[in-house]
Amino acid sequence: MNRVDGKVALVTGGARGIGGATATLLAEAGAAVVVTDLLAADGQALVDEINRAGGAAVFMRHDVTNESEWKQVITATLQRHGGLDILVNNAGIWSRGTIEETAEAEFDRLCAVNLKGVFLGTKHAIGAMKNRPADGDSGSIVNLSSTAGLVGSATSAVYSMTKGGVRLFTKSTAIEVRARGYNIRCNSVHPGATESPMQDDILATSNMSPDEIEKFIANRNLLGRYGKPIDIANAIVFLASNDSAFMTGSEVVVDGGYTAR
Numbered sequence: 001m002n003r004v005d006g007k008v009a010l011v012t013g014g015a016r017g018i019g020g021a022t023a024t025l026l027a028e029a030g031a032a033v034v035v036t037d038l039l040a041a042d043g044q045a046l047v048d049e050i051n052r053a054g055g056a057a058v059f060m061r062h063d064v065t066n067e068s069e070w071k072q073v074i075t076a077t078l079q080r081h082g083g084l085d086i087l088v089n090n091a092g093i094w095s096r097g098t099i100e101e102t103a104e105a106e107f108d109r110l111c112a113v114n115l116k117g118v119f120l121g122t123k124h125a126i127g128a129m130k131n132r133p134a135d136g137d138s139g140s141i142v143n144l145s146s147t148a149g150l151v152g153s154a155t156s157a158v159y160s161m162t163k164g165g166v167r168l169f170t171k172s173t174a175i176e177v178r179a180r181g182y183n184i185r186c187n188s189v190h191p192g193a194t195e196s197p198m199q200d201d202i203l204a205t206s207n208m209s210p211d212e213i214e215k216f217i218a219n220r221n222l223l224g225r226y227g228k229p230i231d232i233a234n235a236i237v238f239l240a241s242n243d244s245a246f247m248t249g250s251e252v253v254v255d256g257g258y259t260a261r
């Protein structure tokens with residue numbers, strides 16, 4: 001189940017957190033993995049660990065907001081592995097702020113990483129995936145949205161706006177690639193609050209006491225705990241694999257039931 005043997009996968013923002021768990025699980029499931037991130041030391045340490053465990057991974061430093069760096073990363077991946085089967089558009093940033101407080105530069109920064117980064121990745125991955133045969137395995141693009149892309153947010157409206165954009169861009173991508181006859185699927189994943197450096201930042205800027213944080217976590221969703229990066233990685237690897245062959249344009253919610261009520 002959920003094997004990706006012989007496939008080539010690229011994970012952005014893959015040095016840590018959800019992206020790190022996804023890169024590790026993809027390698028365990030048989031893929032050759034290209035991990036990209038701004039954090040070169042963390043990214044290199046992660047691929048060293050994957051390779052020590054018998055996987056196949058390389059790290060490339062890469063800013064997802066920069067189109068010429070996308071061209072370099074895709075070209076290097078094709079030269080090294082001869083193709084690209086899976087793209088996980090995972091790199092993302094969050095920031096707290098009311099609409100009134102949010103500066104224009106902060107709005108631009110969030111849009112650049114969370115929206116433009118996903119657009120550029122999808123654009124260049126389609127180029128690398130579109131010539132695959134119609135009767136073979138689909139290329140798979142998996143975009144990280146959020147529960148904040150499904151329901152509104154009290155603390156970060158601009159982040160929510162970007163993640164809502166990722167949700168619909170995913171569906172438009174799924175429609176467009178089929179209309180053009182490309183054998184590519186595209187789906188989004190919507191994590192609820194998940195343990196990661198991003199979540200540490202969310203809690204650190206919350207002004208809650210440790211007791212309040214504990215109660216907040218216990219009441220956050222139906223399962224009474226935070227997600228772990230592996231909970232999200234499991235859904236991503238499913239969407240990357242042929243087990244999800246009949247899924248495209250879908251939104252997979254992994255939130256412990258947060259959006260059920």
Ligand SMILES: NC(=O)c1ccc[n+]([C@@H]2O[C@H](COP(=O)([O-])OP(=O)(O)OC[C@H]3O[C@@H](n4cnc5c(N)ncnc54)[C@H](O)[C@@H]3O)[C@@H](O)[C@H]2O)c1
Nearest residue numbers: 013017018038063064091092144146191193194196197198
């Ligand atoms: N953790 C959560 O609770 C949660 C919930 C919903 C959605 N998400 C989404 O999941 C994804 C991963 O989140 P995470 O919690 O692992 O966050 P994280 O901050 O732990 O990891 C994100 C990674 O993206 C990298 N990155 C940031 N800007 C980049 C850029 N311009 N170019 C390349 N890499 C860049 C960071 O260096 C970091 O390694 C994000 O898209 C996030 O919005 C997270």
